[in-house]
Amino acid sequence: MEVTSKATRIRLFSIGTPQMRAFHMSWFAFFLCFFAWFGIAPLMKIVRDEMALTQSQIGWLVIGSVAITVVARLLIGWLCDRIGPRRAYTWLLIVGSLPVMGIGLAQDFQTFLVFRLLIGIIGASFVITQYHTSVMFAPNVVGTANATTAGWGNLGGGVTQLVMPIVLGILTVGAYIPFTNIQFLPGLGLSDAAGWRAAMVIAGAMCALVGVAYYFLTQDAPEGNYRELRAAGKLPPKQSVKGSFARAAQDPRVWALFVIYGACFGIELTVNNVLALYFIDYFDFFASMTAVQAVQWAGAAAMLFGLMNVFARTLGGALGDVFGRRWGLSGRVRWLFIALFFEGLALMLFSQMPVLAMAIPALIVFSLFVQMSEGATYSVVPFINKKALGSVAGIVGAGGNAGAVAAGFLFRGAIPWPTAFLVIGALVTVTAFLAFAVRFDSQTEIEARTALDAALADRRAGLAAGGVEPAEAAG
Template identity: 25%
Template sequence: MGFKLSHLYAPPDVNPVTLKARSIPVLNPVDIYGRVFFFSWFGFMIAFWAWYTFPPLVANSNIVSLCATLLVRLVAGPLCDQFGPRNVFGGLLLVGSIPLGLAPLVHDARGIYVSRFFIGILGGSFVPCQVWSTGFFDKNVVGTANALTGGFGNAGGGITYFIMPAVYDALAGLGYLPGQAWRLTFLVPLGMVISTGIALILLCPDTPTGRWSDRHLHAQREPLNLDAHHAPSNFDLETSIGTNTEKANSIVDVPGRITDRPDPIETSKNKKQLLPRSSPDDANDDDSNSDKQDDKSSAIAITIPITLEPSNTINYNTHPTATPNHPAATVPAPSTAAAKETIQPPTARELARVALSPQTAFHVLTYACSFGAELAVNSVLAAFYAARFPGTLSQTGAADWAAAFGFLNVVARPLGGIVSDLLYKHFSSSLGRENEEGMVLWWKKGWVVLCGLVTGALLVVIGAINPGKEGLVFALVALMAVFLEAGNGANFSLVPHVHPRANGVLSGLTGAGGNLGGVLFAVVFRCMDDGTDYAKGFWVIGVVTLVVNLGVCWIPPLPKA
């Protein structure tokens, strides 16, 4: 399914098995999928804005929040799997608003750092943002969706550097003293964080199928969903219970063995549907029913009351679904589709399995190099520019050029996800079996590694050569930023495929890895001649990035199980 301009605003086609959208209605927040997409990136952007409220006002306070955010991301992943990403997302925004609202009450440096630490809770909202987006968009666009929500959200860090000083200047112009003005500026992000947290909880669903607690029911009644959309399935309802599936409360003769008892499936309306288990003998039951009735020792005809919901009572949000000629119509059997992608409550055994898998190590280490390097470089870039060109570049000019590094996230991170999805579409023409998906995902994984290698090489070039021309330095940093931030998007394009039943756990571990990398690389900059040799710091981080990506490139994209 190629891109069309209407995909930006029209209700998307949905996968009939998982009910995930196969396009992204970016410009249609009224649609359920467009609404979730909007609140995913907007909520994360507001959280990022509030997370960075201190740096423009109080220097060197942002590093304190990285440790807090790391811990929150580790916890947020399992919480998403247990309670749903929407609830965790809204909860983090509302809980994070408390220290944000109390920040103006501090009166000394210690209070500022304590407040900044707890405001770091808001940085953990990245995890539910990605898990929520993954739950609403199908595999053909999930990389783009995650990259867009992450990239747009990261722009909140750049917005902070413009909005907070502007609000401060406006309040100072109204006659407020500096000590009063900087405290009052917190009212703006505080109001946005609270209102956004409440809005996404009230206006958005947990999953495309309804409430988080009912997500398993959709997988159970998937055979009826497939039949309603004429999609192939291992469950042939027309053969088993007759062709009239829209007649409710009917009496149906179901041939079969006495041991083939139907399975009751409880629907959300508390109605019971009875589906016979298929067996190799069922295909010829209609032709040999009379003969089997004579041999009562081996088989009987079972007459049972069966309640079938008409197909038009299932709410698909009026979105087009698969047809026999649509690619979405070719879907796996229920046991390998919706059930496989249904997130399970985390257990200690599952947490250990995911945390210790080589695939998790790949994502954590590569994201530590990409997002970790982004955090560290962003924190020193203005100082690097000012120190490298002291005679020609003012402090304000250096800060403006450094801000461009963060704003490239709006383009570069989505680019990483888009390229990843294009590779997936191009090489998945024969997608069907698990091992074939693993082969296709090598291309997604290769794109992650390529971004890491190019980033590492450019960091080494910037640090080793340390060019003396402003234009050349700006160009090299911008090119490095494109591959660095594209690597972030590419990483979370692959994450949804790896452990789909524990997507929150893997997302939390990967996100925490990014924060850990930010802390470690910040230490690298501080250790280079007491934090003054920025070029050497670039060189060291580049070498680490190259070594890590080469060291994990052999890991298969999917676990063997």
């Protein structure tokens, strides 16, 4: 599906164009989805104590939280091609908010697992975010745009590690300044059991509100919504979208990226799910704390992993653009290999850290490379098959969750969690070599270079005209 009037640069502090409104709304919607998706993760010590969960049951919850997202991501990409990202995001946020709020009804492991499974639907938000920015931005900046919106969205998974324990504290015994014993807000006096349930209702309500806002503040493409563009004959009819998934699924490069994304984003999902509990269970630093204090301190430490999303994923996509300008599409692939290889090495290093003071710096290095790998992956995705962009993004995105499901089985109690991280790191290092299976023929390289040159020419023309690009003026 070819879309015109794409922006050739990112005006970060602007919301005056359709491209930049989509940019900011898509990352913020994704941020809230990630916040809600992993909102329960830093509170799991409270839930575990209340429901007397076993290590095996914790493992099944880790798996369940990401399992349904595999299917949801496969379907949502096709849905974006068919009805457009605006309506797809609106419905996903509103429908996905229901299990987020509903998980508070759980009183036992079985019911909790069902809701944890259903919450995973909102993980499909990633595909819509990547789709929407791919439609809105030109080849010279699409890698950076994709990486930035995804990275800032992923940041929600880190912020929730800090904020949800604070919300729990406010609702119960009081909130403490991170890494101190200084209380800065008194508690409302709810029990721990009522507190985590109320916190999840707050997270779900925010998702629903942003779903409504997304419908009214964005449009599908630079020139309008898909429904109007199809009526005007500027886009192919819905019926032509039916074969897009089949075209994407028949391309072996898509499945190579599926596995690669499982080795980076899938591992990030797994770490988001288990990191707070890992700190509490494997480091003596937390042994003398009360449950609420341990949750707040461990959540603050776990937040550092997600905090790197502020810039690391953007850096991965930007370096993909740099490598692409220098060496073409094959350059983007080379950078993907480098980032993924060092991600695996960094995770193995983190797994062997015996004390918290050593583990946190190693965690930050690992976080940098895992998120740069994600940005590097989606600097390649827009060039695989432009006529099936949504389906390609959906399949690759589903790979992230498939990787998280596979990794989750290592956390069911059969082996110590440090050993699980070591094994995963080794597998990621080996998987990096799969990047070289993603190849482009000479014709595709020429077309990509031509499109890049045209985008750069548009940008230069816009700058010469006083900073208004032709693409943005058309919006």
